[in-house]
Amino acid sequence: MRxxxxxxxxxxxxxxxxxxxxxxxxxxxxxxxxxxTGASLDELAAAAGLxxxxxxxxxxxxxxxxxxxxxxYGAKSIEGLDAILAGPGTIQQRLARVYSAxxxxxxxxxxxxGCMIVGTAAVESPTYPRIxxxxxxxxxxxEKSLERGFAASDxxxxxxxxxxxxxxGAIMYAIAIxxxxxxxxxxxxxxxxxxxxxxxx
Amino acid sequence: MRxxxxxxxxxxxxxxxxxxxxxxxxxxxxxxxxxxTGASLDELAAAAGLxxxxxxxxxxxxxxxxxxxxxxYGAKSIEGLDAILAGPGTIQQRLARVYSAxxxxxxxxxxxxGCMIVGTAAVESPTYPRIxxxxxxxxxxxEKSLERGFAASDxxxxxxxxxxxxxxGAIMYAIAIxxxxxxxxxxxxxxxxxxxxxxxx
DNA sequence: TTGGTTTTATGCGATACGGTACAAAAATAC
DNA sequence: GTATTTTTGTACCGTATCGCATAAAACCAA
Numbered sequence: 001m002r003x004x005x006x007x008x009x010x011x012x013x014x015x016x017x018x019x020x021x022x023x024x025x026x027x028x029x030x031x032x033x034x035x036x037t038g039a040s041l042d043e044l045a046a047a048a049g050l051x052x053x054x055x056x057x058x059x060x061x062x063x064x065x066x067x068x069x070x071x072x073y074g075a076k077s078i079e080g081l082d083a084i085l086a087g088p089g090t091i092q093q094r095l096a097r098v099y100s101a102x103x104x105x106x107x108x109x110x111x112x113x114g115c116m117i118v119g120t121a122a123v124e125s126p127t128y129p130r131i132x133x134x135x136x137x138x139x140x141x142x143e144k145s146l147e148r149g150f151a152a153s154d155x156x157x158x159x160x161x162x163x164x165x166x167x168x169g170a171i172m173y174a175i176a177i178x179x180x181x182x183x184x185x186x187x188x189x190x191x192x193x194x195x196x197x198x199x200x201x
Numbered sequence: 202m203r204x205x206x207x208x209x210x211x212x213x214x215x216x217x218x219x220x221x222x223x224x225x226x227x228x229x230x231x232x233x234x235x236x237x238t239g240a241s242l243d244e245l246a247a248a249a250g251l252x253x254x255x256x257x258x259x260x261x262x263x264x265x266x267x268x269x270x271x272x273x274y275g276a277k278s279i280e281g282l283d284a285i286l287a288g289p290g291t292i293q294q295r296l297a298r299v300y301s302a303x304x305x306x307x308x309x310x311x312x313x314x315g316c317m318i319v320g321t322a323a324v325e326s327p328t329y330p331r332i333x334x335x336x337x338x339x340x341x342x343x344e345k346s347l348e349r350g351f352a353a354s355d356x357x358x359x360x361x362x363x364x365x366x367x368x369x370g371a372i373m374y375a376i377a378i379x380x381x382x383x384x385x386x387x388x389x390x391x392x393x394x395x396x397x398x399x400x401x402x
Numbered sequence: 403t404t405g406g407t408t409t410t411a412t413g414c415g416a417t418a419c420g421g422t423a424c425a426a427a428a429a430t431a432c
Numbered sequence: 433g434t435a436t437t438t439t440t441g442t443a444c445c446g447t448a449t450c451g452c453a454t455a456a457a458a459c460c461a462a
Contacts, residue, residue, distance in 0.1 A: 012408070015409075017409075033328070038238045041451085042449085051412085061451075119324055120324050122315065124236070132383055136382040136384070139378075170371060173375045177340075177378070180333070198399060215428040215438050216429060216430095216439075258440090
């Protein structure tokens with residue numbers, strides 16, 4: 001590849017040996033399994049395939065790294081949510097697909113991690129308010145996505161799409177909690193299926 | 202007081218200088234605010250008003266102390282739940298009272314701690330399976346209590362009381378999460394009020 | 403080649419943590 | 433009173449932790 005075709009302007013000095021987004025994805029697994037306080041920088045650096053000073057230089061301290069990971073994970077999740085809600089089928093079918101996909105992720109072996117926001121960020125909120133704020137923003141964004149889905153559906157406008165979204169979000173968070181506490185995917189899917197008609201009533 | 206009137210038979214050796222249940226109550230505040238991993242034995246011992254060896258002798262290691270606290274807290278919560286559900290009024294009124302009381306506790310200053318099970322136990326489940334098991338048992342007991350309330354009500358038997366209880370529990374867990382992430386009590390109460398008719402439909 | 407700049411890698415250093423050993427204290431049993 | 437038993441308090445040990453200091457490595461510019 002010729003230099004002129006490269007869009008990324010290379011700054012002087014030694015280039016990074018890693019892609020920041022790939023690092024966030026690898027680090028996410030550790031935070032998701034162990035939580036913010038339970039994850040050590042050694043584990044995080046090992047999972048990312050680099051050493052602590054590199055992590056530190058790229059993302060700042062552990063709290064900043066966690067928040068960056070949380071936001072990255074949240075953005076990806078909302079993309080997936082929007083994609084399913086914009087897909088084919090009735091709103092009931094799409095909502096059921098949202099829950100099914102979420103439950104598959106939440107109950108993935110070996111850790112049944114649930115959701116990173118609900119399962120790991122919430123506990124830190126009193127001690128690390130910035131984590132709590134970021135998590136609250138993400139839950140709000142998730143409910144906004146659901147609200148768009150309901151608003152674009154043919155459901156009656158009472159209850160309001162925002163009210164349906166709060167309810168649908170609440171069911172999602174509860175599923176995430178129960179998944180992390182060991183609930184079986186089949187039970188969670190049965191519960192979700194039973195809730196879809198109620199949310200869409 | 203004469204020795205004969207004392208029901209508790211004193212065993213030989215120096216008596217304890219503390220009441221175990223009172224210690225669990227004091228320790229609960231630290232676990233609730235900081236979580237299991239985030240709470241240090243120094244903080245826990247200081248909150249309990251005793252020193253680490255005494256804590257250790259009475260309750261075992263930190264994990265056992267946390268689980269004892271969690272079970273104690275859960276039992277107290279379920280007592281309160283049963284009491285409200287056995288009180289006067291329609292099931293709708295009683296359920297609304299349950300949520301209102303929970304929200305008052307969940308949003309108490311200064312930490313807005315939410316629920317200990319949802320807010321602090323869930324995160325530890327992958328790393329400390331016994332904590333996860335204890336937490337799952339408590340959620341199950343909470344839903345059993347709700348189920349008893351619905352079964353004893355005059356609501357139609359379809360949906361089944363157990364299904365109503367799962368839904369009511371899910372709403373409770375979601376409220377606990379949002380409380381810990383900073384949601385205002387008024388917003389949570391409005392949400393809970395909007396859900397009561399749906400749960401009791 | 404020489405100099406400037408940024409990223410790596412090793413390693414350190416101070417602290418905090420969980421858990422326990424050990425001796426003093428406070429009660430009962432004889 | 434003496435012995436026994438249990439709890440209490442201090443002090444300690446080994447380890448894990450976070451964050452950084454320092455120097456080598458890898459790139460660009462001239």
